[in-house]
Amino acid sequence: MTASTLTRTSTRNSGGHSAVVKRRKKRFQPSRFVATLIVAVLAITWLVPFAWATITALKSETEAAATPITLVPKSGFTFDAFAKVLQQGNIPQWTLNSLFTAAAITIITLAISTLAAYALSRIDFKGRKLMMTIIVASLIVPPPVLIIPLFYQMVSFHMIDTYWGIILPQVIAPAMVFVLKKFFDQIPRELEDAALVDGAGRIRIFWQVVLPLSRPILAAVAIFVFIGAWNNFLWPFIVTNESSMLTLPVGLQTIKSAYGIQYAQNMASALLAALPLIVVFLFFQRQIIKGISTTGLAGT
Template identity: 75%
Template structure:
């Protein structure tokens, strides 16, 4: 009896361990997935590595017809020095930072309120409004450039930061994503808050939004990245050098000094560096937000 009693815990303890070992076993399907992921990683990293190497070359080595990962004259940071000398990088970076942040905050506020109304409030024309929002997702943004430009001219906002911010705060796709997520939140939580005397706005702020942090983080990151990378609209809406964003400002350097391959790659790296840092610091939130977005859309 004693032997049997002592043997049982060992068996029960070994079973989960064996399960974990079986879960880590490399199956053909897992190997195929890892191989595809590695291939995609290489396809992304090789151009990025080439751009980085080119940025640290001299213009002579960068323009040479022979492809080489190690430049004959060695690596140099002259391209970055020229970019900082020829342009106002700190000012352009600040302009991109605060306009992107303002677009993100305003977009979150508008999209969350509209999505919550569509998810929880019944009103006349609700289905029509939802149809219009979904249909507007497929409208190409360049189609709206001319009407938006005339609107900014009429409002006397050209060459101001508001000309960059206001046209970018409406995101139908983000409204749709948030609405689908709010649909998954149990209504019983809101009904309990109503019984406690909470208003609709208080329920939204203190019940719904805290439960929606993953999707709100995902939306904020996607909107910020889109606003930071946007070149066409800030290029059209601004001519004053004091309000240029980083992508537009770097483009003015390129056009003024011709084709400078090393300098072009250095400019591209400078424009991408904040987004790379954003991903490194918030990669958990980005991955969790993407996963949550996918679940909310099912």
């Protein structure tokens, strides 16, 4: 047996041994087990209130208010609470209002935030550091503080009970600008320098180079903005008076306040308001997870 043969044989043996070691390591990893256990506990913690709301919504009002509390009602489950909520309010119109305003807020916020973040990340202009400082400082300002000046501004612009009155005050998102700016900082400048050498301008570089590389973070930001706009109750409640202009969270609240505390109907209305967000998450959960895991969003 030659020396080369012995070398190949030893290499194969060592390779096979390392493969066996790797396989043994993959069999049980305490850190992975602990992480899976924590995720399972958090999932159950989130599902328990949702399951409780679903069970309560499927009860009659008598069973929902009865004591002791039971998981399975004696008279069986019913959809009466959902039917009454749908009959009492203009649910289809409110849902369309929420979809339109949330989609418009998401699109406009993405457009403004991406352009602002790219300028702060790549363009060296006078006052850049001051502007970034203002954006970071604005993150600590609670949104309710701005409600009164925003309301007077909408009154002066004659935007009360209009879609623009709901949309415009919600399109400025300093947190999203900060997150996008941090992501743009990670994109290699060599790619843009090569495009500049080829004669491309800033707008073309932004559109054809930066945005295609930013799809995960753009998807994550879009979903977060949409969810925030959909769940926003306070501002649409203040800026709208007509029933035809109400968003779904505001409209469902008017039903509950008009008809008193009815547990089954309250839970049914809450599920109806959450249903679109659940659908969005089911369809775009990969984009959410990818955006958080690959862009550093979780650490910002």
